[in-house]
Amino acid sequence: xxxxxxxxxxxxxxxxxxxxxxxxxxxxxxxxxxxxxxxxxxxxxxxxxxxxxxxxxxxxxxxxxxxxxxxxxxxxxxxxxxxxxxxxxxxxxxxxxxxxxxxxxxxxxxxxxxxxxxxxxxxxxxxxxxxxxxxxxxxxxxxxxxxxxxxxxxxxxxxxxxxxxxxxxxxxxxxxxxxxxxxxxxxxxxxxxxxxxxxxxxx
Ligand SMILES: CC(C)(COP(=O)(O)OP(=O)(O)OC[C@H]1O[C@@H](n2cnc3c(N)ncnc32)[C@H](O)[C@@H]1O)[C@@H](O)C(=O)NCCC(=O)NCCS
Ligand SMILES: Nc1ncnc2c1ncn2[C@@H]1O[C@H](COP(=O)(O)OP(=O)(O)OP(=O)(O)O)[C@@H](O)[C@H]1O
Numbered sequence: 133x134x135x136x137x138x139x140x141x142x143x144x145x146x147x148x149x150x151x152x153x154x155x156x157x158x159x160x161x162x163x164x165x166x167x168x169x170x171x172x173x174x175x176x177x178x179x180x181x182x183x184x185x186x187x188x189x190x191x192x193x194x195x196x197x198x199x200x201x202x203x204x205x206x207x208x209x210x211x212x213x214x215x216x217x218x219x220x221x222x223x224x225x226x227x228x229x230x231x232x233x234x235x236x237x238x239x240x241x242x243x244x245x246x247x248x249x250x251x252x253x254x255x256x257x258x259x260x261x262x263x264x265x266x267x268x269x270x271x272x273x274x275x276x277x278x279x280x281x282x283x284x285x286x287x288x289x290x291x292x293x294x295x296x297x298x299x300x301x302x303x304x305x306x307x308x309x310x311x312x313x314x315x316x317x318x319x320x321x322x323x324x325x326x327x328x329x330x331x332x333x334x335x
Contacts (some may be wrong), residue, residue: 134331139264148314148317245259265310266304268311
């Protein structure tokens with residue numbers, strides 16, 4: 133098995149790259165999706181979130197009020213640290229368990245752990261290689277804006293809260309340049325997947 137930590141700043145194209153790797157046979161574990169499982173309606177984490185962020189942090193249907201949390205987390209470092217202290221240990225434990233399960237079932241698997249904050253939390257030591265999906269801040273900003281749902285203020289605050297681009301790139305074993313077209317992204321994914329399959333012992 134080869135375990136690749138796939139990271140990048142907000143909107144750099146981690147999900148899009150991960151889907152392209154998945155189509156080529158990689159197993160994807162996404163920290164954002166695991167974080168969502170951990171705050172699904174009825175989960176005990178929601179009770180703790182509500183006691184910190186107030187009654188409006190849970191919507192009438194029992195789901196997390198994501199826009200409210202987003203504006204609080206990205207404007208107040210103490211709120212961000214609190215939420216991360218609650219969720220990150222649980223996210224990492226589930227990532228480790230699921231990676232082990234895949235390795236047992238498929239010994240030559242290529243597993244991609246998609247972790248936005250990989251460098252910030254020091255998760256390099258959990259993976260065999262670090263792959264950074266990189267693009268320029270202007271492109272990053274426009275793509276998140278284009279995806280909809282986020283205010284300009286929240287995008288700027290999220291970008292400012294993440295580690296600087298140069299620092300992230302310093303930890304990269306592999307880099308995908310995602311300033312170009314979707315086809316250019318997919319070509320780089322296909323090239324890297326050949327190498328990853330070899331390293332995993334699949335070929
Ligand atoms: C703040 C929350 C509620 C906002 O939810 P929302 O649906 O708007 O965004 P989503 O979860 O899809 O995240 C989108 C992107 O925001 C960025 N982001 C999310 N959490 C953080 C964080 N704690 N610090 C910096 N950037 C973050 C990442 O680039 C992520 O890919 C949500 O992101 C959350 O629960 N964050 C805490 C968990 C966490 O740290 N996740 C990252 C795992 S490494
Ligand atoms: N090469 C590209 N060309 C055009 N659009 C792209 C490209 N790569 C990604 N996008 C688009 O940019 C947006 C952000 O990409 P994506 O959601 O994959 O980023 P992400 O890094 O997973 O974001 P987040 O950090 O918010 O989870 C999406 O709408 C995606 O379809």
